[in-house]
Amino acid sequence: MDRVPGLSVRLRLTLSYAGFLMLAGALLLAVVWVFLLRYVPDVPAAERGPALRLMGPTREDLLRAFAPRAAEMLVFLLVFGLLGGWILAGRMLAPLARITDATRMAADGSLSHRIQLEGPQDEFRELADAFDRMLARLEAHVAEQQRFAANASHELRTPLAITKTLLDVARNDLDRDTGKLVDRLHAVNARAIHLTEALLLLSRTDQRSFAREHVDLSLIAEEATETVLPLAEQRGVTIETSGDIAPAIGSHALLLQMTTNLLHNAIVHNLPDGGTVQVNTAVRPGSVVLTVENTGDRLTPQLVSTLTEPFQRGTERIHSDHAGVGLGLAIVNSIAQAHDGTLTLTPRAAGGLCVAVHLPATPPHTAT
Structure with missing residues (x-):
C-alpha cells in the first residue's frame, strides 16, 4: 500500500527528540544565566567609577561573552538531536518494520513467515510474539x-x-x-x-448462529438413546444409561445431534456381537460431563487423535449401510466448542473408545 503523504513516524520522533533536547538545553542555559547574574553588578561600565571598574565585568560584558557561546551550544544540540534522534528512532522502529513486512507477506497469502523477534521482552516483542501466534493459528486454520x-x-x-x-x-x-x-x-x-x-x-x-436455552444433558442422553435404540438392537449392542441431572445452557437441537452422533458411532464401531455402550452424565465443579464409552477394537492414540478430523472413519475410509459420511465426531467437536466446551477421546485398554464432552455448568441461581 502507498503511504499517505506526510511526515513519517521516524521523522516525527526525530523532531520530537531534537525539540526536547533543544528545550532542555535552553532551560539549562537560562538557569546558568540566572545563576551568573547573581554575582555580576547591574551597573553600565560608563557609569562606574574607578573603584567599581576594579570589581570585574558587568552584565553587559557577560552577555556579549555568553550569548555567542549559548547560540553555538543550541546549534550543536539541534544537530546532535536531529542526528541522534534519527538513529535512535530507527533502532526503536526496526521491530515495527519487521512486523509490517510480515503483515504485508500475510496479506499476499504467505502465512508461513514468522517474525521471531529477538531481544528483551518489551512491548514490541510481545506484539511480535502475538502476531506469530496469530499467523500460526491462521495457517493451521487455512490448511x-x-x-x-x-x-x-x-x-x-x-x-x-x-x-x-x-x-x-x-x-x-x-x-x-x-x-x-x-x-x-x-x-x-x-x-x-x-x-x-x-x-x-x-x-x-x-x-455459533443458534439460540441458547436451559437444557439437561441427562434428558438429552435419554432422548438420543431412544432414537438409536433400533440400530443398537439390530446390531446386538446393549446401551446402558446412568448419571445425574446435568444442567447446562445451549441449543437443545444441537446437543441432541451431538449426543446422537456419539451414540451412533459407539454402536457402529463396536464388537460384531455382544457389544455394549455406556452413557453417563455427571456434574463436576464448574462443568457438566457427558461420557459415552463403548467396546470394540483396540485403537492407538495416534489414530484416536485424528478421529475428530472431517471425513475420518476409523482406520479407513469405508462405506457401509451405517458408516455415515465421516463428519460425526467433527460435528460433535464443533458443537462442543460452540458451547464453550471440550471434547476428549481416550482409547480403552480393553478395546473401544471413551468420549467425554465437558460443558460449562449452569450457575445454581439461573438453573430452571
Whole structure:
C-alpha cells in the first residue's frame, strides 16, 4: 500500500527528540544565566567609577561573552538531536518494520513467515510474539479448511459420479429393471442429502448462529438413546444409561445431534456381537460431563487423535449401510466448542473408545 503523504513516524520522533533536547538545553542555559547574574553588578561600565571598574565585568560584558557561546551550544544540540534522534528512532522502529513486512507477506497469502523477534521482552516483542501466534493459528486454520474443502469435494463427487454412471447405464440399456435403478438412485441421493445437511450443520455450529436455552444433558442422553435404540438392537449392542441431572445452557437441537452422533458411532464401531455402550452424565465443579464409552477394537492414540478430523472413519475410509459420511465426531467437536466446551477421546485398554464432552455448568441461581 502507498503511504499517505506526510511526515513519517521516524521523522516525527526525530523532531520530537531534537525539540526536547533543544528545550532542555535552553532551560539549562537560562538557569546558568540566572545563576551568573547573581554575582555580576547591574551597573553600565560608563557609569562606574574607578573603584567599581576594579570589581570585574558587568552584565553587559557577560552577555556579549555568553550569548555567542549559548547560540553555538543550541546549534550543536539541534544537530546532535536531529542526528541522534534519527538513529535512535530507527533502532526503536526496526521491530515495527519487521512486523509490517510480515503483515504485508500475510496479506499476499504467505502465512508461513514468522517474525521471531529477538531481544528483551518489551512491548514490541510481545506484539511480535502475538502476531506469530496469530499467523500460526491462521495457517493451521487455512490448511484445515483446504483439507476440508478437498475432502468435501471428493465426498460430494462420489454420489454424483455414481448417479451419472447409473443414468448412463439405464440410457444404454432400455430393457434394464428400472425398479432397482430407482432404488439405487434413491440411496445415492439420500446419502448426498445427508452429507449436505451435515456440512450445513457443521457450518452453523462454527458460526455459533443458534439460540441458547436451559437444557439437561441427562434428558438429552435419554432422548438420543431412544432414537438409536433400533440400530443398537439390530446390531446386538446393549446401551446402558446412568448419571445425574446435568444442567447446562445451549441449543437443545444441537446437543441432541451431538449426543446422537456419539451414540451412533459407539454402536457402529463396536464388537460384531455382544457389544455394549455406556452413557453417563455427571456434574463436576464448574462443568457438566457427558461420557459415552463403548467396546470394540483396540485403537492407538495416534489414530484416536485424528478421529475428530472431517471425513475420518476409523482406520479407513469405508462405506457401509451405517458408516455415515465421516463428519460425526467433527460435528460433535464443533458443537462442543460452540458451547464453550471440550471434547476428549481416550482409547480403552480393553478395546473401544471413551468420549467425554465437558460443558460449562449452569450457575445454581439461573438453573430452571
